[in-house]
Amino acid sequence: MTVSPNFEPNQSGSEANTPPAKPPQKTKLPRFEHPSVLQQSNFWSRAILWTFIGGLGLGLVWACTAKIEEAIPAQGKLEPQGAVKEVQIPVNGVVKTILVKDGQRVKQGEVLLTIDPTTPKAQLESLQKVRTTLLQENAFYRSQLAGTGGATTTIVIPPQFLSLTRSRAALLADTVLIRAQLDGSGGEALTATQQERLQSNQAELSTRAIAAQLAGDQLDRQLAQTGVKLESARRTLALNQKILADVEPLARDGAISKIQLLKQQQEVESNQSEVAQLEQEQRRLQFGIQEAQVKVENTLAVDRKDLTRQLSENEQKIAEIDSQLTKAIVENDKKLAEIDSQMAQSKQTLQYGELRAPSDGIVFELKANVPGYVANSTEPVLKIVPEDALVAKVSITNQDIGFVREGMSVDVRIDSFPFSEFGDIKGTLSWIGSDALPPTQVQPLYTFPAKIKLDRQALSTNGRSISLQSGMSLSANIKIRKRTVMSILTDQFAKVSESLNHVR
Structure with a gap:
């Protein structure tokens, strides 16, 4: 601030109508008590203005040049690469003994369960x-x-x-x-x-x-x-x-x-x-x-x-x-x-008294869990999941399928494990169905099936590795392209403008 004997209005003219100051009296006063007028500086206002203008310009430049990943969501679950084999008994019968349990690894030809021969023998004699x-x-x-x-x-x-x-x-x-x-x-x-x-x-x-x-x-x-x-x-x-x-x-x-x-x-x-x-x-x-x-x-x-x-x-x-x-x-x-x-x-029931594993894998969905279970030849008594690498099978809606291509990068998040703690798994879109699947009660829209090849088969946290299991549900983000922020904003503005055209 500068001291001036006379008050001068600032450039903005805020004190143009102020009456002239009275002449100072002749009394002798201390130096610091002499009358003075404070003149407001325009530095800060100009600095704020130019800062705002500069920030806006930089924002526009950033919006026009900076690119972010655009991804579409997809839901699905983990499945083995090989087909899951449903194991059925050749003929109807009553399960006598169960030699496996859910999650157990079995080898090809291993006995899974046996069928009680009492009923078939009595039935054969009666017939x-x-x-x-x-x-x-x-x-x-x-x-x-x-x-x-x-x-x-x-x-x-x-x-x-x-x-x-x-x-x-x-x-x-x-x-x-x-x-x-x-x-x-x-x-x-x-x-x-x-x-x-x-x-x-x-x-x-x-x-x-x-x-x-x-x-x-x-x-x-x-x-x-x-x-x-x-x-x-x-x-x-x-x-x-x-x-x-x-x-x-x-x-x-x-x-x-x-x-x-x-x-x-x-x-x-x-x-x-x-x-x-x-x-x-x-x-x-x-x-x-x-x-x-x-x-x-x-x-x-x-x-x-x-x-x-x-x-x-x-x-x-x-x-x-x-x-x-x-x-x-x-x-x-x-x-x-x-x-x-x-x-x-x-x-035939007497001949097939033992049910054996058709291939190596893990026992899954074992229905015959207690002796005396009446097995039907038309329904599987268990499933064997191959120990191959797991893939993520997802469904992509008709609305999102346009830009999706094989080979795109995908971020896969397992629903059973929080993302903030366990993170996600990187993957690559390896296959896309050639035709849409019709709507179902679970999925009311037409969807295209797709498979994602995972970069790894386990999640890590605190130095501990957790293996993935078949059937786990997941959420996938398929990265389809990079777009500038400005194009995204203009796209949203265009959608709003187009929606106004349909207002009656």
Whole structure:
């Protein structure tokens, strides 16, 4: 600060309207008490202004020239380079012993677990018995269809089919008997029972035919008697008519009485009536004889018709029974096919009593953790993870895939280990999928699969190394390019400006 006897306004003109100072008094004062005016310096204001301008300029220069890494995030997990092998048992079974545990290293061919053979053995024996029974049933049904079957003694046949076979045998025997009756043969090929029935039926038919024939014969005799009577009556009538013709002239001449003439006329009329009656009786008997002959013929025809109808019904019933027996054979064949498949499975279960490791690796996701576990052949009981180097498999969204290329640097952070303490692992993007995967419940967007090759397989902290494990989740930052700060700011400004265009 400088001391001036007079006050002068500064360059900014802040005291231009200040009234003039009064002239100093003549009193004598100490030197330090003399009046003085402080003049404000503009150095600091100029320094601040130029500092701000310089900083702004340097900031703009830095924003235009300085570059920072631009990275896109991706989520995923650690996986071995080789494929994880799912180990399944060949057939369903119950686990007897478990020789490994989760995380255990195994060698190829090492026994992992054993299957209990008790159930497959019992199942195989049971299936064998059922199979034998079905084969015997089919053999019995086929023999019945071929007509070579006999009575069953050791084979257990279902009651409904046993009844059908008995009915079929009875119908067949009846059919043979009917054919013998229709053919009129003596039935030499028939059994004793069938021959007795044939003889009985033939005797019955013969009796009915003889009865009808006897009735006709009786009518023949009556007709003959009537013919004799008619012939006698006709002769008597002719004689009386001749006598009447002789007496009529005598009666007119008066040689005989009129009463005698009338008696003769009455005798002629009586003879005529008797002849007419006998002729009518003769016609009746002739018609009766014709009816008797027709009855004899009808007796034989009706019996043959009944036999033919019964034969047709029997054949239809036999065909229905044969259809049911054939259906039973087909059903049994289906059951036999299923049983053969089950028996093969049981035999295979006995053969594969031990489950061995298909390759070297580490046991992972062991489901059969206790004896008695029921293992399904369609589901893996455990997995073996190869001891190869781990890679990071991540998913990159459609929005970020544009600038991603193979060979880019990646920073991988394991979610299980804090970044501030354990840091990250450097890696290189080694593979990118050629097509996007469809959305899922876990990942609702279309994503591209990618793999990252890690520079090291462990994390270090305080001189201690921690190995990575398959399945660990991770976050990856893929460094796609370097951009200036100014380009990032202008890009954000452009996005904001573009979003304003869509405001309604």
